[in-house]
Amino acid sequence: MLFKLGSLFMKPGAKLAMLAFAVVFPFLASNEYQVYVMASAFVWAIAVYGLNIITGYCGQLNLAHGGFFAIGAYTLGLLTADAGWSFWPAFIAALVVTAVLGFLVGIVSLRLKEHYFAIFTLCVGFIIYLLIDKWEELTHGPIGVRDIAAPYGFGVVDFTETTPFYYLVLAFLVFAIWFMGRLSRSLLGRTFIAIRNGDELAQSLGINLMRNKVLAFVLSTTYAGMAGALYAGMVRFIGPEEANIIHTFDMITYLLVGGIGTLTGPLLGTVGIVWITQSLQFLEEYRMIIFGPLLVILVIFFPRGITGQFLTWMHHKAQSIAPAKKRKESKVVTTQRREVENNA
Amino acid sequence: MNLFFQQIINGLTLGSIYGLVALGLTLVYGILHVPNFAHGALYMVGAFMSYFFMVDLGVHYWIAMAGSAAVVAVLAILCERLVFHPLRHSPPIHDKIAAIGILLFLEAVVQMFWGSDFRRLSSPFTGIMNFDGLIIPEQRLLIIVAAFVLVFVLQMFLRKTMTGATIIAMAQSREGAFLVGIDANRVAMMTFAISGALAAIAATLYAPINLVYPAMGHLVIMKAFVIIILGGMGSIPGAIVGGMIIGFAEAFGGFYISTAYKDIIAFGLLVLILSARPQGLFAKGAH
Numbered sequence: 001m002l003f004k005l006g007s008l009f010m011k012p013g014a015k016l017a018m019l020a021f022a023v024v025f026p027f028l029a030s031n032e033y034q035v036y037v038m039a040s041a042f043v044w045a046i047a048v049y050g051l052n053i054i055t056g057y058c059g060q061l062n063l064a065h066g067g068f069f070a071i072g073a074y075t076l077g078l079l080t081a082d083a084g085w086s087f088w089p090a091f092i093a094a095l096v097v098t099a100v101l102g103f104l105v106g107i108v109s110l111r112l113k114e115h116y117f118a119i120f121t122l123c124v125g126f127i128i129y130l131l132i133d134k135w136e137e138l139t140h141g142p143i144g145v146r147d148i149a150a151p152y153g154f155g156v157v158d159f160t161e162t163t164p165f166y167y168l169v170l171a172f173l174v175f176a177i178w179f180m181g182r183l184s185r186s187l188l189g190r191t192f193i194a195i196r197n198g199d200e201l202a203q204s205l206g207i208n209l210m211r212n213k214v215l216a217f218v219l220s221t222t223y224a225g226m227a228g229a230l231y232a233g234m235v236r237f238i239g240p241e242e243a244n245i246i247h248t249f250d251m252i253t254y255l256l257v258g259g260i261g262t263l264t265g266p267l268l269g270t271v272g273i274v275w276i277t278q279s280l281q282f283l284e285e286y287r288m289i290i291f292g293p294l295l296v297i298l299v300i301f302f303p304r305g306i307t308g309q310f311l312t313w314m315h316h317k318a319q320s321i322a323p324a325k326k327r328k329e330s331k332v333v334t335t336q337r338r339e340v341e342n343n344a
Numbered sequence: 345m346n347l348f349f350q351q352i353i354n355g356l357t358l359g360s361i362y363g364l365v366a367l368g369l370t371l372v373y374g375i376l377h378v379p380n381f382a383h384g385a386l387y388m389v390g391a392f393m394s395y396f397f398m399v400d401l402g403v404h405y406w407i408a409m410a411g412s413a414a415v416v417a418v419l420a421i422l423c424e425r426l427v428f429h430p431l432r433h434s435p436p437i438h439d440k441i442a443a444i445g446i447l448l449f450l451e452a453v454v455q456m457f458w459g460s461d462f463r464r465l466s467s468p469f470t471g472i473m474n475f476d477g478l479i480i481p482e483q484r485l486l487i488i489v490a491a492f493v494l495v496f497v498l499q500m501f502l503r504k505t506m507t508g509a510t511i512i513a514m515a516q517s518r519e520g521a522f523l524v525g526i527d528a529n530r531v532a533m534m535t536f537a538i539s540g541a542l543a544a545i546a547a548t549l550y551a552p553i554n555l556v557y558p559a560m561g562h563l564v565i566m567k568a569f570v571i572i573i574l575g576g577m578g579s580i581p582g583a584i585v586g587g588m589i590i591g592f593a594e595a596f597g598g599f600y601i602s603t604a605y606k607d608i609i610a611f612g613l614l615v616l617i618l619s620a621r622p623q624g625l626f627a628k629g630a631h
Contacts, residue, residue, distance in 0.1 A: 061437050108615070111622045114436055115379045115577075119569045120618055123611040126566055130611075134604050245562070249444055256441060286456055292449025299438040299445070300430050 018267075022170055026163045039166040041274035042173045043231050048254045048266040049176050050223025055252075056261035057189060058216040059196030063248055064105065064121040067128035068221040070243035072098045072228025074132060074139060077238050080149035087151040091229050098225025099218050106217035110210060113199075122245070129243040144239030148232050159233075169230055173267075176223060181263055183219075192216050196261075253291050256298050259307030268306055346477050351595045357484045357553075359591025360491030364546035365564055366571040366583040367498070368539030374515030374578040375535045376428055378439040382446035383543060384565025390416045390544025391551045391560060392454050395465050405468050409548040413541040420540025421533045429532070447561075455558045467552035487549045494545065495584060498538070502580070511535055515578055563607060570614040574625050586625075589613075 026035045047069050054062045072094045079090035109120045132139045139145070151159040151168065159165050183189045191212050194202040203209050232238050258269020277287055302309050365387055372380045393412035397403050403411070427442050469482035502508035514521040514531045522528065547560075554560070571590055575582020590610045598606030617625060 055437070059435075059437065061440055108619045112618060115440065116573060116618070116622070118440055119379060119573060120614070122566060123570065123614050127608055127611050127615070130605070130608050134608075249448060252441060252444065286452050288448035288452035289456065292445045292447070292452060295445030295448070296427050296442045299434065299442045300427070303434065303438055 019174065022173075026166055032162045035162050035166050037274065037278050038271075039162065039169045039234060040231075041271045042166075042169045043227050043234065044251065044254065044274065045267050045270040046169075046173055046176045046230070047224050047227035048251050048258075048270050049180055050220040050227070051251050051255055052180070052220075052261065052266050053183070053192070053223065054216050054220040056255065056265075057184065057192040057196060058213060060110070060213065060217075061118040062121045062217070062220065063118055063245070064125035064128065065220070065224055065251055066245060066248035067125040067243050068098050068102060068224035069228040069231070069247065070128060070132060070238075070240075071101060072225030073232040073238045073242050074145065074228075075225070076229040076232045077145035077148045078139070081145050081147045085149075087149045087233060090149070091151070091233070094225050094229035095222055098228070099222045102218045102221025102225075103214065105221075106214040107210075110213040110217060125243070125245055125248060129240060129245070132243050133240040139240070142240055144237060145232075146237050148236045148238070150233055150236065165234060169234070172226065172230060176226070177263070177267065184263055188212070188215070193261075253295055255305075256295060257305055259305030259309075259311075260303075262304070262307040262311070265305050265307040272306075347599075349478050351599050352592075353478075353480055353484060353488075354599075355588070355592035355595035356488050357591070358594055359588035360487050361546050361550045361587075362564070362567055362571055362590050363584045363587025364491055364494060364542050364549075366568040366575070366587050367495070367580065368542040369565075369568050370572045370575070370578055370580060370583040371511070371515075371535050372539045373572065374511070375532050376439065378428075378436050378443070379569060379572075379577075380428075380539075381440060381443035381565070382423060382450070383539065383568065384561030385447040385450035386416050386420055386540050386561075387543040387547045387564055388558060388561035389419060389450055389454060390540075390547035391465065391556045392458060393544065394548040394551065395458075395463060395556050398465065405548075409545060412548055413544040416540040416544035417537040418540075420536040424532055424536040429529070451558050451561075458558070460558055463556040465548075465551035465556050469552075481553070483549075483552050487553075490545070490549055494542070498542075499580070507534065567610045570610050573614060574617060576625070 025038055029035050029038070047065065050068075051062065051065045054060050054065075075094040075097045076087075076090045079085040079093055080087060085093070105121075105124055109117055109124065112120050133141060135141070150165070157164050159168055191202070191207055194205065194207060195209060195212060199209055228242070231242075254269040254273055255266055256269070257273055258267065259265025273291075298305065304312070365383070368386075369380060369383050372383070390412050393415045394408045397408035397411045398405065423446055427446060428439060431439050431442055467483055467486075469486050471482045473480045473482060473485065500508075502512055510521070510526045510531050511534065513524070513526055514528065514535075518528070521531070567590055571586035572578075572583055573586075574589060575584075575586030590613070593609050593613055594606050597609040601609075
């Protein structure tokens with residue numbers, strides 16, 4: 001049901017308007033810094049789309065996502081700065097490394113359910129952070145990696161400049177969203193949702209839980225790796241702090257504010273919050289005083305975020321009586337599910 | 345040989361602290377059926393409250409500890425009332441995210457008031473005992489003794505009193521507890537209060553040999569999670585045994601293998617154990 005509504009919201013017109021705005025944004029921006037902020041918001045949005053696959057669609061709270069982002073960034077950084085690779089081969093390598101590591105972590109961690117999985121991935125994220133911080137021979141430890149290569153341009157396009165890089169990131173973002181859209185409408189995406197809604201039921205329908213969850217996990221870590229590699233190419237200097245758990249929490253906030261398990265949610269949430277934090281500079285350090293309670297209020301009152309709320313509102317407009325009944329039913333279902341779980 | 349005993353003392357100290365924190369976490373898990381990610385923040389607030397009472401108000405260590413336990417207990421009750429209670433019918437992922445929200449909020453508030461500097465909490469127990477070459481700082485001895493006393497008292501409370509029995513009953517079966525007329529709200533608030541107080545006491549005990557800073561809860565809470573997974577979620581003896589396992593593994597691993605990587609040991613252990621036994625070490629069946 002969500003996706004019929006999703007496509008309603010994502011009418012070609014709305015999609016094109018958003019894309020057009022993104023394309024002309026560098027000309028509307030008053031200075032280069034704004035373009036830079038937007039580009040970094042897009043990079044984070046790609047990572048949040050990855051988190052949306054495993055957490056939003058598949059229902060597994062992955063707390064190692066920031067760790068995989070850092071692995072992508074470090075793979076690119078170390079290959080270009082220390083091994084002398086150029087950007088694009090290193091970029092491909094970053095995708096491969098995060099996918100392979102995601103597969104390895106996935107086959108171990110996805111045997112665990114619910115909070116066991118969340119705690120396990122929390123530990124994995126922390127191990128990644130500690131390894132980056134302590135394994136100085138490989139990662140330079142707390143000093144970080146400098147002199148990371150930027151992607152080489154062609155003709156007059158020079159990706160070390162902000163605006164060309166912005167378009168590069170935009171292209172990747174469009175690709176990421178397009179892929180997500182295809183995924184969410186495919187049988188595979190519906191399989192993920194079936195797993196989220198109840199894995200025993202999904203299994204009884206003949207869905208191979210492990211294979212699908214691992215696939216979702218690998219896709220999500222690859223997204224994180226792609227975002228991390230782009231991030232490294234953009235800032236050209238990275239340190240162990242990229243693997244800090246706080247980035248994972250940031251991404252969860254973006255996802256939840258935008259709308260978990262929706263197609264436009266990650267983009268709206270990320271771009272919105274990044275700009276709010278940017279415009280209220282004093283928030284930078286204490287942003288969590290606002291975003292912490294915001295997370296709580298959102299999960300209590302608007303668990304599906306901006307997009308979810310908008311969809312509900314559209315749905316209300318479309319049919320005025322039916323949805324209320326439907327929502328009541330779904331509420332009863334979740335209550336029962338919770339009780340079943342508590343009894344288990 | 346003395347070095348070996350020294351590590352045993354270190355392991356006992358660490359194990360006691362981890363055990364106390366994990367105990368609170370496991371009690372709340374019994375009621376909430378969701379791991380409370382905000383527990384580490386309660387631990388951190390506990391340390392800062394003691395610091396505030398001792399440095400700014402100049403009260404004695406024990407009074408500071410009691411005051412901090414009371415404040416954090418109230419804070420934990422507030423979390424239950426304002427956040428977890430309204431979420432009791434939501435899917436478990438919402439509780440987890442809400443708990444992360446509380447964690448981020450408390451850390452930011454503490455950082456606003458005290459900054460992110462490292463602080464020292466002094467303790468009246470600075471002496472060192474020397475048993476024929478085996479050196480035991482008084483504070484470490486205090487930690488070990490206090491942990492054993494607390495666990496004993498808690499065990500008595502849960503087993504021998506009616507109020508304590510309601511907590512056990514609720515953890516065993518929610519519906520069964522309702523059937524015999526147990527007030528779920530009261531039990532939930534009480535459990536949160538106990539868990540908060542335990543975290544504050546553990547933080548106050550450990551702070552004098554460690555430092556006080558806003559991110560101090562991160563490592564401890566993650567290790568407490570490792571412990572309750574090892575010990576079986578919701579199991580009280582499991583939390584204590586698991587705490588000791590991690591404490592000893594860290595003390596010996598840090599000494600004999602590598603100090604730099606000693607924090608990885610707990611997590612590496614968890615990854616190894618869960619890879620072999622997805623349901624944890626002591627859990628009876630797969631969940």
